[in-house]
Structure formats: C-alpha cells, structure tokens
Amino acid sequence: MKRCVWLLLFPLLAQADEIGSQYRERAETGDRRAQYYLADTYYSSGDDQHARYWAEKAAENGEPDAAALLAQMMMKTNLPGARKLAEQATLAGSANGEIILAHTLVNTLAGKTDYPYALSLLEKAAKKTDSDAAVDAQMLLGLIYANGGEVREDDAKATEYFKRSSMLSRSGYAEYWAGEMFLTGENGFIQPNKQKALSWFNVSCLEGNDSGCEALDALSGE
DSSP: OOOOHHHHHHHHHHHHHHTTHHHHHHHHTTOHHHHHHHHHHHHHTTOHHHHHHHHHHHHHTTOHHHHHHHHHHHTTTOHHHHHHHHHHHHHTTOHHHHHHHHHHHTOGGGSSOOHHHHHHHHHHHHTOTTSTHHHHHHHHHHHHHHHOSSSOOOHHHHHHHHHHHHHHSOTTHHHHHHHHHHHHOBTTTBOOOHHHHHHHHHHHHHTTOHHHHHHHHHHHTO
C-alpha cells in the first residue's frame, strides 16, 4: 500500500530538529566531542546519513570515538576497511574502537582472525565498568563464548558475561541481543541457529525482559 509521504514530512522534520539538539550548537562551533555525540545520537535514531556527516567532521577534528563510530557503520559494507579504521581509533585511545576492532578480529570476512587479541581487547574494556564500552565488551565476550568455533563453546562463561552486561544496562538485554544474533546470524562470524536463539530469548524472558519474551513467543510459534 502506498503512503502519502508528504503527510508525514512535517512531523519527521520536527523530530529531526529535536535529535541531538543539546549537542548541535557546540557541534556547529567545531567542538569535536559534541560532534561525536551528535553523530552517535543520529546513529542510534537510525539516521545513518546525518550520523556519518557529523562523525566524519569529528574524526577530521581528531576525535577517536568518531573514527570508531565510522568503523562501526562501515561493518555493514566493508569489513576490512572497518578493521583498519578501528585499528586507528584504538591506537588513538578509543575504548569503543577496541570493541569494534575485536569484533572484526573474529569475523573471517574482515581478514585473518585473531581470537586471542580480540579477547584481550574485550577483557580490558570489560573492566572499565564506569564506561559504556564495558556493556558492549561484555556482550561481545558472551557472544564469542556462546558461539564457540575458534574458542571452546562455554555457556557458563557466556551467561556470566551476559549477566554482567545486563547489570550495567537493562535486565535481560544482553541475552535478548544474543538471541537476535543467533536468529539472524552474521556472515563470517555467527551461523544462524534457531535453538540457540530460543535458548537465549528464554533466558532474557526469565530475567524479565519484555522484548525477550515477545521474541521467544514469536519464534516458538513458528
């Protein structure tokens, strides 16, 4: 069914004006950290075009987390390029860059894998519990151990890391994310696995995560 796009135009523009408004003024004056926060806000809202624009500006101004964000966006289309950019962000001191780099190091499409280095990067980032990077580091550590492959599959370790991550974010969220990853898969890293998806959705649901319960019900009914 065709939608009348112009009817939605003004509400969308109004919403766009609100996104990142707390960072915009400083970003426009050249504050590289504000530019990064604005880019990250756009990226979280699903607006890749504006996210890339501000991330590129911040990266040009020397913001390492902006380079890490660009690497994260590049993972969708160019994994070798994402690894190279994540390496640069990591060398510049970005904890987010370390996580993106670790992610590319366990994906065969990004180049030669290096699980020991990936694990060391993630374990270091996971210890910085006052940083948002610790949430993502523990999630990815959990996923690596839940998946197995070049490391021995270890559901006990996976459960431990997922719980640590969820404690820093939202109850059951890491387990829900793991379920989604096993449901859809990731070329070069995760093979789709319905049983693993069901298992982690179930754990998420038991932890009280509504999204986990909904995903569990939908997948169980297929």
